[in-house]
Ligand SMILES: *[C@@H]1O[C@H](CO)[C@@H](O)[C@H](O)[C@H]1NC(C)=O
Ligand SMILES: *[C@@H]1O[C@H](CO)[C@@H](O)[C@H](O)[C@H]1NC(C)=O
Ligand SMILES: *[C@@H]1O[C@H](CO)[C@@H](O)[C@H](O)[C@H]1NC(C)=O
């Protein structure tokens with residue numbers, strides 16, 4: 567009898583725990599949206615377009631500490647909402663229940679909350695916007711003396727920060743080249759990154775080889791080094 571009772575209590579506890587954790591489980595659901603700098607994205611507030619009697623909907627960005635959310639734009643059946651600095655960059659479509667955002671900036675990256683009030687219920691969707699900008703085709707320079715070559719690679723105006731990957735062809739033992747310098751700078755206005763890397767290749771250890779570098783998918787031309 568005690569065993570049955572114990573199992574019952576345990577089952578009850580699981581139910582309570584499940585119910586308590588339910589809101590947190592739901593708020594973990596995040597829709598991923600990717601936008602390009604300068605481009606546009608559509609933030610989907612809900613997929614259930616059959617739910618009628620929309621009273622209002624709005625999009626906000628949560629503050630860094632969870633408080634002080636920032637209102638972006640919205641729609642209300644009874645009043646006009648003022649999107650302030652987002653006036654010229656957003657448009658809310660209450661029929662599709664979406665918000666379009668354009669002229670995307672790196673600072674637009676982050677979490678968005680969409681709150682929808684229907685006549686009989688309300689809903690919240692969380693959307694993560696990630697921003698990308700393609701790096702320029704990397705520029706490679708080669709400077710050799712008798713024993714080694716100094717090869718540099720640089721690429722501009724990308725987002726987010728990416729590492730430069732070097733590809734020796736044929737593959738070269740890591741002990742025959744080393745990174746001399748690598749750096750990145752952020753443009754304070756555009757927030758885009760420029761990256762730079764230089765390597766030294768030991769020419770005494772092998773035949774000539776071709777080198778290229780790659781920054782987030784932007785691939786340089788191949789350059790031949792150690793040609794003697
Ligand atoms: C939006 O665009 C209009 C017309 O170009 C301009 O007058 C207004 O200042 C802009 N508003 C913002 C918040 O940028
Ligand atoms: C989106 O950005 C966040 C933070 O910048 C990053 O952790 C995450 O991996 C990114 N996701 C994708 C799919 O790019
Ligand atoms: C950026 O690169 C991706 C993948 O190569 C490409 O689909 C997209 O059109 C590029 N965007 C721009 C603005 O060139």
Ligand SMILES: *[C@@H]1O[C@H](CO)[C@@H](O)[C@H](O)[C@H]1NC(C)=O
Nearest residue numbers: 710711712713714769770794
């Ligand atoms: C390079 O090699 C040439 C001939 O082998 C020699 O005359 C020259 O001094 C060398 N230069 C350097 C910087 O080692």
Ligand SMILES: *[C@@H]1O[C@H](CO)[C@@H](O)[C@H](O)[C@H]1NC(C)=O
Nearest residue numbers: 737738739740741742743771
């Ligand atoms: C790379 O060079 C080191 C030292 O010269 C050697 O021990 C190692 O086996 C080499 N690795 C490969 C894959 O050739």
Ligand SMILES: *[C@@H]1O[C@H](CO)[C@@H](O)[C@H](O)[C@H]1NC(C)=O
Nearest residue numbers: 746747748749750762763764
């Ligand atoms: C590394 O490269 C950056 C960018 O070209 C340059 O400003 C810096 O002085 C270099 N550092 C060294 C140690 O060469």
Ligand SMILES: *[C@@H]1O[C@H](CO)[C@@H](O)[C@H](O)[C@H]1NC(C)=O
Nearest residue numbers: 713714741742768769770771
């Ligand atoms: C270049 O490689 C040769 C042969 O493997 C080695 O003797 C020499 O010390 C290396 N030079 C440098 C600067 O690593």
Ligand SMILES: *[C@@H]1O[C@H](CO)[C@@H](O)[C@H](O)[C@H]1NC(C)=O
Nearest residue numbers: 735736775776777788789790
């Ligand atoms: C290196 O590049 C040269 C000129 O582009 C080419 O002829 C050669 O086949 C390349 N070598 C390898 C190993 O790909």
